Amino acid sequence: MGMTIAEKILAAKSGRKAVAPGDVVTVQLDTIILFDNNFMPNNWREIQRVCDPERIVVVFDHRVPAPNQIAAGAHRTGREFVRRFGIKRFHDVGREQGISHQLVADYGYALPGSVLVCSDSHTCSGGVFNCLARGVGGPDIIYSAVKGETWFRCGETIRYELEGALPKAVTAKDAFLQIAGVHGDHATQNVEYGGSGVAGLSINARKTMTTMSAELSAEFATFECDDTLVQWVRSRNPRAFNPVKPDADAKYKAVRKVNLVALEPLVALPDSVVNNSQPVGALKGTRIDQAYIGSCANGTQDDLELAAAVVRGKRVASGVRLIVVPASQTVYRDAMKSGAIATLMEAGATIAPPTCGACGGGHMGVLAAEETCITSSTRNFKGRMGEPSSRVFMASPATVAASAIMGTIADPREFLQ
Amino acid sequence: MKFKARVWKVGDNINTDLILPITAFYLTLEEQISYVFKANRPGWAEQVQKGDILIGGKNFGMGSSRPAARSLKNLGLACVVAPYINGLFFRNAVNFAFPALECPGVDEAFDEGDIAEVDVIAARVRNVTKGTELAAKPLPAPLLAIVNAGGIYPLLEKEGSIAPKVTTAAASR
Ligand code: SF4
Numbered sequence: 121m122g123m124t125i126a127e128k129i130l131a132a133k134s135g136r137k138a139v140a141p142g143d144v145v146t147v148q149l150d151t152i153i154l155f156d157n158n159f160m161p162n163n164w165r166e167i168q169r170v171c172d173p174e175r176i177v178v179v180f181d182h183r184v185p186a187p188n189q190i191a192a193g194a195h196r197t198g199r200e201f202v203r204r205f206g207i208k209r210f211h212d213v214g215r216e217q218g219i220s221h222q223l224v225a226d227y228g229y230a231l232p233g234s235v236l237v238c239s240d241s242h243t244c245s246g247g248v249f250n251c252l253a254r255g256v257g258g259p260d261i262i263y264s265a266v267k268g269e270t271w272f273r274c275g276e277t278i279r280y281e282l283e284g285a286l287p288k289a290v291t292a293k294d295a296f297l298q299i300a301g302v303h304g305d306h307a308t309q310n311v312e313y314g315g316s317g318v319a320g321l322s323i324n325a326r327k328t329m330t331t332m333s334a335e336l337s338a339e340f341a342t343f344e345c346d347d348t349l350v351q352w353v354r355s356r357n358p359r360a361f362n363p364v365k366p367d368a369d370a371k372y373k374a375v376r377k378v379n380l381v382a383l384e385p386l387v388a389l390p391d392s393v394v395n396n397s398q399p400v401g402a403l404k405g406t407r408i409d410q411a412y413i414g415s416c417a418n419g420t421q422d423d424l425e426l427a428a429a430v431v432r433g434k435r436v437a438s439g440v441r442l443i444v445v446p447a448s449q450t451v452y453r454d455a456m457k458s459g460a461i462a463t464l465m466e467a468g469a470t471i472a473p474p475t476c477g478a479c480g481g482g483h484m485g486v487l488a489a490e491e492t493c494i495t496s497s498t499r500n501f502k503g504r505m506g507e508p509s510s511r512v513f514m515a516s517p518a519t520v521a522a523s524a525i526m527g528t529i530a531d532p533r534e535f536l537q
Numbered sequence: 538m539k540f541k542a543r544v545w546k547v548g549d550n551i552n553t554d555l556i557l558p559i560t561a562f563y564l565t566l567e568e569q570i571s572y573v574f575k576a577n578r579p580g581w582a583e584q585v586q587k588g589d590i591l592i593g594g595k596n597f598g599m600g601s602s603r604p605a606a607r608s609l610k611n612l613g614l615a616c617v618v619a620p621y622i623n624g625l626f627f628r629n630a631v632n633f634a635f636p637a638l639e640c641p642g643v644d645e646a647f648d649e650g651d652i653a654e655v656d657v658i659a660a661r662v663r664n665v666t667k668g669t670e671l672a673a674k675p676l677p678a679p680l681l682a683i684v685n686a687g688g689i690y691p692l693l694e695k696e697g698s699i700a701p702k703v704t705t706a707a708a709s710r
Binding site for chain 1: 550552554555558559560562563565566575576577595596599600601602603604621622623624625627628629632633677679680688689690692693694697698699700702
């Protein structure tokens with residue numbers, strides 16, 4: 121019987137002819153990413169041997185630069201680990217700093233057809249590269265670094281056929297919020313994105329969808345490979361790779377069409393991303409205290425350019441904080457060169473250094489009790505970005521930028537003609 | 538691996554941030570347990586007795602990779618049973634040897650305070666109070682082996698792949 125992308129990669133990497141839903145398989149890992157939380161004293165266990173330093177990447181992203189002594193200590197532990205095993209792909213605070221999932225894109229770490237793990241839930245981000253990328257637990261990542269393998273449960277696959285092109289000021293975030301709003305969680309299932317509409321989406325836009333698939337609780341999220349993708353990866357990573365196509369007779373639990381042309385800007389209400397989307401019009405006028413643009417889902421150059429286009433020549437409403445966090449130094453440098461950073465700063469944005477920052481409630485824009493934030497980040501659980509009584513609405517960077525200017529939730533289509 | 542105890546119930550879509558909020562990140566493991574469900578059920582953690590059983594709702598443990606399963610275990614809970622469990626939480630449950638069973642219909646079969654009997658190996662969940670029984674999904678053999686070994690760390694420690702645990706107060710912070 122035919123297999124989906126996820127099933128084919130699971131089969132290839134576990135040395136089996138076929139893998140079907142329900143199977144538990146042990147898989148060889150191509151890339152293993154450790155990040156600063158792994159080195160926190162509560163989580164870290166001193167590793168005595170690693171499978172292969174060439175397969176390991178170390179990133180500091182959740183708390184950079186260190187906001188307190190515990191984080192600073194974790195960074196020191198991480199640096200010692202890097203030194204001890206001679207890890208070459210190391211992203212410390214500095215020139216190559218960034219959020220791990222953005223670095224995967226910047227440096228082409230997720231090769232088509234390969235398997236990548238990191239103990240961050242949004243690791244499914246790397247699925248945009250036709251790669252089987254999954255967030256695992258902290259102990260899993262230590263096990264993976266030692267053994268070079270881990271287990272996966274294979275779930276059923278839901279396929280989304282994207283069709284048409286997005287209207288102006290409507291983004292991949294809105295496409296995702298449409299899917300999450302209508303179809304709810306996809307726990308224990310894989311998500312596969314394809315269709316004729318993919319060609320019109322940038323890699324950054326596609327990456328928003330795979331990254332956000334963590335909110336669907338999907339096991340794996342993958343995109344099919346195309347020329348745009350091959351070029352992206354080739355220009356960043358010299359290693360050879362083998363893209364994987366789903367079989368023509370692959371068995372899906374469901375195939376659902378998403379007509380991009382018909383979409384409008386959406387907003388997820390506080391506390392949940394799934395089953396919680398509303399058209400922006402329904403929330404227009406809701407007062408905000410903070411607007412946040414960043415994260416591994418929407419801190420790319422595309423996102424900063426879009427936000428800059430919305431705020432160009434305008435001022436952030438008084439009493440509102442617009443915090444913009446480029447997802448990596450590469451993104452930051454590119455947005456400096458293009459002028460997007462200057463435009464955002466002129467409007468009144470505070471630019472934070474590349475970090476997870478307030479997306480995970482860590483630092484750089486944490487919310488006080490009762491405050492309201494609209495964010496382009498990934499998650500809006502109660503207390504995610506600060507006090508449990510704060511409210512976090514989620515939308516595209518365009519909608520967040522428009523809201524920052526108005527001081528209330530606003531429709532970006534009125535800003536981008 | 539059999540447990541018989543009183544049942545606590547929580548609703549659908551319980552996320553990891555409710556179990557282990559960011560505010561508890563820098564605390565000791567001992568301190569972290571008092572933060573379980575602080576936002577949605579203040580005061581609950583103090584009422585849990587050692588060996589109690591948690592019945593979750595749909596997509597139990599959705600959210601991040603943080604070791605939320607470890608907090609539930611450290612709180613003294615024997616296991617969690619839910620209709621279906623988030624894949625990442627499930628991994629961490631295996632990692633920390635905290636039995637997590639998927640059992641369709643379990644959320645409707647129990648009221649809080651009922652007595653449950655959970656047989657992890659046989660994958661059976663019985664409501665002793667109501668006299669009903671449900672079939673759960675068995676834990677796959679390789680995962681059961683990790684749980685039986687006490688989780689990933691003891692397993693790696695035993696073969697010398699990671700250093701033994703340091704247990705000074707400062708190290709646990
Ligand atoms: S940006 Fe947010 S969602 Fe992404 S890895 Fe960091 S904390 Fe997680």
